[in-house]
Amino acid sequence: MPIEIPTPSELESTIENAVRRALSKVIPELLSNTTSKKYLTKKEAIQLLNVSAPTLQRMRNERRIPFIQDGRKILYPYADLIAYLESKQIKVIR
Secondary structure (H helix, E strand, C coil): CCCCCCCCCHHHHHHHHHHHHHHHHHHHHHHHHHCCCCCHHHHHHHHCCCCCCCHHHHHHCCCCCCCCECCCEEEEEEEHHHHHHHHHHCCCCC
């Protein structure tokens, strides 16, 4: 049985197709895991915004970020925090 040695372009195409198939299975799962949570806790909001606890509280007190309060429990809407971060993006001037 003869052994076939693929050309570099055939090998590249094979690898590209394998990677594409693997990513098409993994990416939707990763995206659903990161965006499936509608509300974040204080700790999660701190990590997402990359701020300290006092800064998060100050942002909340100044009404710079939206939040939901039920008694002592405070939650932060994920989509609104993402919108807040995007509003702070500085556009590139060309």
